[in-house]
Amino acid sequence: MVFDSIGDAGHEQVSYFSDPETGLQCIIAVHDTTLGPGLGGTRILDYDTEEDALTDVLRLSEAMTYKAAAADLPLGGAKAVVIGDPDEIKTEDLLEAYGRAVDCMGGRYLTSVDVNTTVEDMDVVARTTDHVVGASDGLGTASPITAHGVFHGIRACAEHVYGTETTADLDVVVQGLGKVGRSLAEALLEDGASVTVSDIDSENVEAFADSHDVDTVASDAVYEQSCDIFAPCAIGGVVNDETIPQLDCDIVAGAANNVLAERRHASDLRDLDILYAPDYVINAGGLITVAKDHFGGTREEAYEEAAAIGDRLSEMIERAEARETTVLDAAEEYAEERINAVETTTPSISAE
Numbered sequence: 001m002v003f004d005s006i007g008d009a010g011h012e013q014v015s016y017f018s019d020p021e022t023g024l025q026c027i028i029a030v031h032d033t034t035l036g037p038g039l040g041g042t043r044i045l046d047y048d049t050e051e052d053a054l055t056d057v058l059r060l061s062e063a064m065t066y067k068a069a070a071a072d073l074p075l076g077g078a079k080a081v082v083i084g085d086p087d088e089i090k091t092e093d094l095l096e097a098y099g100r101a102v103d104c105m106g107g108r109y110l111t112s113v114d115v116n117t118t119v120e121d122m123d124v125v126a127r128t129t130d131h132v133v134g135a136s137d138g139l140g141t142a143s144p145i146t147a148h149g150v151f152h153g154i155r156a157c158a159e160h161v162y163g164t165e166t167t168a169d170l171d172v173v174v175q176g177l178g179k180v181g182r183s184l185a186e187a188l189l190e191d192g193a194s195v196t197v198s199d200i201d202s203e204n205v206e207a208f209a210d211s212h213d214v215d216t217v218a219s220d221a222v223y224e225q226s227c228d229i230f231a232p233c234a235i236g237g238v239v240n241d242e243t244i245p246q247l248d249c250d251i252v253a254g255a256a257n258n259v260l261a262e263r264r265h266a267s268d269l270r271d272l273d274i275l276y277a278p279d280y281v282i283n284a285g286g287l288i289t290v291a292k293d294h295f296g297g298t299r300e301e302a303y304e305e306a307a308a309i310g311d312r313l314s315e316m317i318e319r320a321e322a323r324e325t326t327v328l329d330a331a332e333e334y335a336e337e338r339i340n341a342v343e344t345t346t347p348s349i350s351a352e
Contacts, residue, residue: 011058013108017101022094025084026101027053029061030108031077034339037107038078039133039290040064041114042098046085057081059258067280069335070312073291078109086116092124099128107131112290133290139299142289145306147183149285150255152310153277154188154229157251160317161275168192171227173217176234177204180255184233189214198222199234223247230254237261244268253277266328278331281313
């Protein structure tokens with residue numbers, strides 16, 4: 001099953017690590033290192049099965065390859081998942097053991113924060129490996145920079161659909177009020193947009209609505225909420241066979257990873273004249289930040305490059321229209337051109 005899964009997407013390496021003393025069980029997947037070392041966060045989740053964990057890490061690592069290539073970064077794609085309930089298994093001993101696992105990858109994998117891991121966790125991981133970015137001695141949390149990039153991506157979409165350079169007077173539904181979703185909603189409000197928020201945490205929604213005077217929509221009704229722009233900023237897979245018929249919007253553009261349940265849903269949205277901004281293009285601000293952390297750079301430079309996501313997305317939208325295809329197709333083509341250009345110029349090594 002593992003070999004078949006690796007072969008399907010062309011992964012270079014998938015490694016399983018176990019440490020009985022700390023309870024660590026993790027999978028590190030390196031998808032492609034043509035452009036540079038594979039960078040991707042560490043996700044801690046209580047997966048139902050080991051197969052679910054493998055499926056997640058393979059899909060996420062492949063997406064990181066395209067995200068890095070589409071963002072013009074000298075990085076490849078990788079990801080790690082640690083299996084278990086973070087409230088029960090996450091200890092300093094386990095994180096140190098995980099750091100040793102990362103170190104075994106010899107620099108092919110650079111880790112950072114992701115779901116259920118924090119900057120403080122990366123500080124602990126860094127005790128046992130140097131192959132960490134996003135720790136507290138780096139550039140700090142990437143969430144505001146990710147939101148900054150998504151905001152500029154949304155403005156690029158709005159310019160294409162409505163011919164406006166801002167989101168002023170546009171109705172935007174933000175699904176998910178985590179660190180990125182909250183920052184995005186605040187940026188949209190400052191830009192003059194009419195914002196409606198939704199989150200599975202009702203208290204979180206009420207607190208934000210009270211402090212920012214915005215409308216709210218229940219999490220089970222968010223997809224049918226009429227709006228100009230739907231911005232998913234929570235879990236992945238929310239655009240699917242069930243939700244697409246409910247959508248009443250012109251643009252789908254948000255910070256969540258793997259927004260589409262299946263790749264074919266990009267075509268389904270296009271058939272409905274809904275512009276979809278590929279998630280790995282529009283939410284690359286976090287990756288840009290940790291790249292600056294790794295290669296050297298400032299937080300201000302990361303903000304500037306995240307803002308440029310809007311220009312890059314505009315280019316991909318234009319390319320998609322010229323080819324009469326989806327923006328996802330155009331983004332993948334752009335990323336693959338970068339990877340293939342390196343592969344075709346790299347001299348072969350012969351053993352004599």
